[in-house]
Amino acid sequence: MTTEELRAVTVAKSVDARGTACPGPLLEAKKAIGTIDTDDVMEILSADEGTKSDIPKWCKKQGHEYLGAVEENGYFKVYMKKK
Amino acid sequence: MEALQQELEKLKARTSDIEEARKDQLSIAIVSGDMDKILAAMIISLAAAAMDSEVKLFFSFWALSALRDPKKKAKGKDFISKMFGWMLPKGRNKLKLSNMNMCGMGPVMIKRLMKKQNVMSLDAMFQEAAALGIEITVCEMSMNLMGFKKEEIIDYPHLRYAGATTFVADAGESSMQWFI
Numbered sequence: 001m002t003t004e005e006l007r008a009v010t011v012a013k014s015v016d017a018r019g020t021a022c023p024g025p026l027l028e029a030k031k032a033i034g035t036i037d038t039d040d041v042m043e044i045l046s047a048d049e050g051t052k053s054d055i056p057k058w059c060k061k062q063g064h065e066y067l068g069a070v071e072e073n074g075y076f077k078v079y080m081k082k083k
Numbered sequence: 084m085e086a087l088q089q090e091l092e093k094l095k096a097r098t099s100d101i102e103e104a105r106k107d108q109l110s111i112a113i114v115s116g117d118m119d120k121i122l123a124a125m126i127i128s129l130a131a132a133a134m135d136s137e138v139k140l141f142f143s144f145w146a147l148s149a150l151r152d153p154k155k156k157a158k159g160k161d162f163i164s165k166m167f168g169w170m171l172p173k174g175r176n177k178l179k180l181s182n183m184n185m186c187g188m189g190p191v192m193i194k195r196l197m198k199k200q201n202v203m204s205l206d207a208m209f210q211e212a213a214a215l216g217i218e219i220t221v222c223e224m225s226m227n228l229m230g231f232k233k234e235e236i237i238d239y240p241h242l243r244y245a246g247a248t249t250f251v252a253d254a255g256e257s258s259m260q261w262f263i
Contacts, residue, residue, distance in 0.1 A: 021202045023130040027211060030133045047201075054130075061134055 001068045006079050009067070012040035018047045018075050025051040026058060033064075033082060040082050041067065047075040055080060108137040108257035112250055115263055116145030116171070118178035118190055118205075124263045125208040131259070132215035139257070141250040143222030147229060148172040149205075150221060150236050157232035164230020171229070174237075175205040213240050220245050220253070 001009075015032045017025035025046040036042055044055060052069045055078045059066040067079035109131040113124050128138045142150055153174040160168065172178050180189040197204065203211070212219075218241045226233070226244070233244070254260040 019201055021200050023126055023133060024201070024203060026130060026133040027215075030135075058134055 001079075003068075003070050006068050006070050006077075009041050009079060011043045011079075012036045013042045014045065015042065016045045017051070018045050021048050022050045022054070024048075026054055029055065029058065029080075033062075036082050038082050042080055042082065044078045044080070045072075045075055046078065049076075051078055052076055105258045106137060106256050107135070108139065108253075109259040109261070110139045110141065110250065110254040110257040111261045111263055112141045112143065112254070113146040113149075113263045114144045115181070116148040116178060117181035118193070119181050120263050121146065121149045121175065121178060122205065122208075125205065125212065127261075128217055129208060129211055129215065132212070132217055136259070137257075138212075138215075138217040139220065139253045140217065141220045141222065141253070143225040143247075144229075145171075147221070147225055147231055149175045149178060150219070150239075151231070152235060152237045153177070155235045157235040160230055160232070167229045168231070168235075175209070178205075209237070209239065216241060218243070220249055222246065222250075 013032055013036045015025075015028050017028040020028065025044055025048055029042070029044050032042060044051065046052075055069075056066040058064075059080050064083045065081040067081060069079070070077045109128065111124055111128065113121065115121070124140065128140060132138050148171045151172070151174045153176075157168075178190065179187070180193065183189040194204070196202075219239055221236065221242065221244050223244045223246055225231075236242070
């Protein structure tokens with residue numbers, strides 16, 4: 001998905017993991033995934049560059065759909081859809 | 084035709100054996116008691132647990148220092164056990180660095196940097212590990228060898244005492260087996 005498309009996505013849950021470094025964002029995402037429904041989109045906010053490559057791998061293993069990442073001012077928004 | 088059928092059944096049984104033999108599991112034998120190595124082991128374990136892999140940690144030899152509870156005291160130790168207890172770090176917050184320890188200045192600096200960079204402390208990591216169900220097995224033989232007693236080991240929900248055989252058995256069924 002393009003940056004514009006990602007920004008327009010309706011997000012069911014936003015996880016702010018900017019206050020924690022690796023593997024914090026992944027742990028936060030794991031905790032939050034149980035609170036949303038299938039086909040809901042979750043965004044993970046992270047200041048850790050590694051999150052951009054970690055979340056796609058996590059999604060692939062868990063069978064979720066990785067949508068993409070958007071760079072904001074000093075952090076990233078990573079989007080994924082629960083499957 | 085029947086022979087072929089039998090052969091097929093045999094093959095099926097063997098492939099399912101192979102599939103079951105290697106679980107989505109990480110087993111690490113942690114022997115080092117250095118702060119950096121314990122940190123690495125915990126970070127990787129947490130990442131694996133977040134990926135829903137089973138994680139089983141086997142703590143032995145110098146790594147036992149990381150499992151000592153500084154608030155607990157054990158009675159009835161002999162002289163050598165007392166010496167070991169006195170010389171080795173009292174718990175995960177007193178561990179040394181394998182490099183650049185600089186008489187304790189290194190660990191202080193690293194801890195300060197970790198805080199600044201929002202890296203979880205070892206305390207927080209053990210808490211997360213407990214919540215994620217990461218299993219810790221303490222090497223019984225190392226405990227005896229170094230004179231540690233169960234009364235001075237941390238309270239951790241998934242902790243057990245066992246021998247090397249347990250690690251070998253756990254590692255044997257794991258898809259990832261490491262040594263730190």
